[in-house]
Amino acid sequence: MVATGSLSSKNSASIAELLDRGYHPGSLLTDFDYWDYVVPEPNFNEVIFEETTCQNLVKMLENCLSKSKQTKLGCSKVLVPEKLTQRIAQDVLRLSSTEPCGLRGCVMHVNMEIENVCKKLDRIVCDSSVVPTFELTLVFKQENCSWTSFRDFFFSRGRFSSGLRRTLILSSGFRLVKKKLYSLIGTTVIEEC
Numbered sequence: 069m070v071a072t073g074s075l076s077s078k079n080s081a082s083i084a085e086l087l088d089r090g091y092h093p094g095s096l097l098t099d100f101d102y103w104d105y106v107v108p109e110p111n112f113n114e115v116i117f118e119e120t121t122c123q124n125l126v127k128m129l130e131n132c133l134s135k136s137k138q139t140k141l142g143c144s145k146v147l148v149p150e151k152l153t154q155r156i157a158q159d160v161l162r163l164s165s166t167e168p169c170g171l172r173g174c175v176m177h178v179n180m181e182i183e184n185v186c187k188k189l190d191r192i193v194c195d196s197s198v199v200p201t202f203e204l205t206l207v208f209k210q211e212n213c214s215w216t217s218f219r220d221f222f223f224s225r226g227r228f229s230s231g232l233r234r235t236l237i238l239s240s241g242f243r244l245v246k247k248k249l250y251s252l253i254g255t256t257v258i259e260e261c
Contacts, residue, residue: 118161121171125157128192132178133208136189141180143234152240160204163246173201181243182210182236203247209239 130153137146164171172195180187186207193200
């Protein structure tokens with residue numbers, strides 16, 4: 069049965085009309101009761117909380133990239149595609165929604181894949197007071213376009229160049245791997261290209 073606006077009210081005229089059409093009274097009331105309990109009112113506080121959590125994750129990822137650019141990536145700038153960290157944060161929230169502690173039980177390993185070599189950037193613990201129930205491994209990917217390597221070749225030959233003048237451009241693709249720590253269920257892989 070499909071619930072519509074005209075069928076969702078329990079007024080006697082609607083019920084009498086359906087009874088005249090041949091609906092069984094027992095199943096009719098059960099269907100109405102079912103829709104009353106299954107379709108909850110939207111919780112706007114939960115939506116606001118999820119948006120805040122998503123924005124906090126975005127900041128954590130951007131801080132990780134910012135801290136790593138000179139120390140582990142050896143570059144002066146990291147260019148991130150628009151909404152990349154937002155998409156990653158949404159995927160992380162989606163993957164953590166089925167976990168017993170949610171995002172609080174997450175440990176995230178952030179890596180960067182450059183020329184088929186994976187470098188470890190950081191380890192993010194979402195809540196240190198909770199025993200982790202799952203791990204996420206995030207792999208950012210470098211953009212593969214020839215003009216950036218050509219440009220870096222000329223800048224590295226200049227007499228005012230330093231080792232940190234390079235600009236790293238991230239691809240819009242990433243890999244996100246979920247591993248449950250206390251379960252026999254295998255890993256979940258999300259590959260965004």
